[in-house]
Amino acid sequence: MKAGEFELIERLCRALPYGRRTLLGPGDDCAIIAPSRRPQLITIDSMVEGVHFNLDWLSAPQLGARALAVNLSDIAAMGGIPRACVINLGIREGLDAAFFSGMYRGVGRAARGAGVDVVGGNITRANQLTITIALIGEVLSAALRRDTARKDDEIFVTGTLGDCALGWRIMAGEVKAQGAARRFLVSRFIAPQPRLAAGQQLARMRPAPAAIDISDGLLADLGHILERSRVGAEIELAAIPRSRHYLSVAGDRTDLALSGGEDYELLFCLPRGHSAAALTRRLGVAVHRVGRIVDRRAGMRLRRADGRLIAPPDRRGWDQLESVGSEAKR
Ligand SMILES: [Mg+2]
Known part of the structure; x- marks a missing residue:
């Protein structure tokens, strides 16, 4: 300089x-x-x-x-x-x-x-x-906190998950992709869209939902809510929203959607009775239901398509020693 x-x-x-x-x-x-x-x-x-x-x-x-x-x-x-x-x-x-x-x-x-x-x-x-x-x-009106999730709440996420993690792997040459899929996935990494309007809509709901932004991956960030709210969760693996470009490049691979990080989508918990379609209209962004809050003693479990409940994989977030990634915020 x-x-x-x-x-x-x-x-x-x-x-x-x-x-x-x-x-x-x-x-x-x-x-x-x-x-x-x-x-x-x-x-x-x-x-x-x-x-x-x-x-x-x-x-x-x-x-x-x-x-x-x-x-x-x-x-x-x-x-x-x-x-x-x-x-x-x-x-x-x-x-x-x-x-x-x-x-x-x-x-x-x-x-x-x-x-x-x-x-x-x-x-x-x-x-x-x-x-x-x-x-x-x-x-805005009430803050969306991590410590207010209750047993039997349903868990929702905005947008699609795993696109950014896949995008940077494409840029790093670890995953091959071309054309529209490549452009979409790379742009999801380069220009994440913070869900400000959706968050503000959620803040108007009563009771105010527990919420977090997904920066370190769905499992890691849901883990923060479970810890702060002293509850457990069951996640439906088949319900994890993935973009068509994610599916075309990564196929059945769910690890990036679960733990890839950098999604900057919102995860939130609401009492039963809210449909994903109504929430999509209200929030102005696609919303999917991905699971429910259960008793703390059950911990976090993933339901496979065959109905079996399994423990989440060990590596929940990104491993900073191995890759360009995000970091936990305390
Ligand atoms: Mg955050």
Whole structure:
């Protein structure tokens, strides 16, 4: 990084969008944002080169947009409205100001799309490119929490699962795919769609459903709900929603849909009586019922097509030592 480029990147950060809620934007020691009448949500997430992404896989704008999207997904999982963020950038040698300009363009586009003010940032030298975003949101009416699932609730998920995990395996050359299937699966990795509108619809329901976003895989994230709610679950393997492109490339393989991670879909639990079709209309995204909450002592079990209940496989999330993946958030 040449002299002056550091300052240029700082200027780029200051050019990101913010609106009237931000009383003082980037450029001072702190930003000042107007107080909110609602309870506030705060979350943070990092993307690290070589751990969560590879620069051959995404353009600079795609990388910026994705870094914000994964944070937006956590606000979606609470049923909230995203409001403001700050960005910490760890920059390494070998990337120029044009790269960061592109990256901030991507962040800016995603921020405008979600109504988020980028109110400040920090830049540091690092060995790997690292983008950390802290995001503030507001609770819409009730927060969707992990600790409110009850026995006999039904378990639903939005969208289809496993596409992103398959997408990055295609980019890594581990799985072969062509044409429309390749384009669809790769785009699901590059540009995940945080389910903000669906989360906000769920937050209007009473009782407010238990919910989580699926970042580490269905089994791992459902596991967090079971632990926090002190319940067990039965998952119907045949009911796991998979896209036609997933099926055309991965066939019967269910491991990526169960444990692949990076789906950024929502998993939620509701008392009996809600149909997937009605929820699909209400949430504006396909919803599938995948199982039910049972007594804690039963733990988590998977029902095969032949009716037999089996224990889930040992490796629930992604193994960071082996692959570019996600990480558990505590
Ligand atoms: Mg999450």
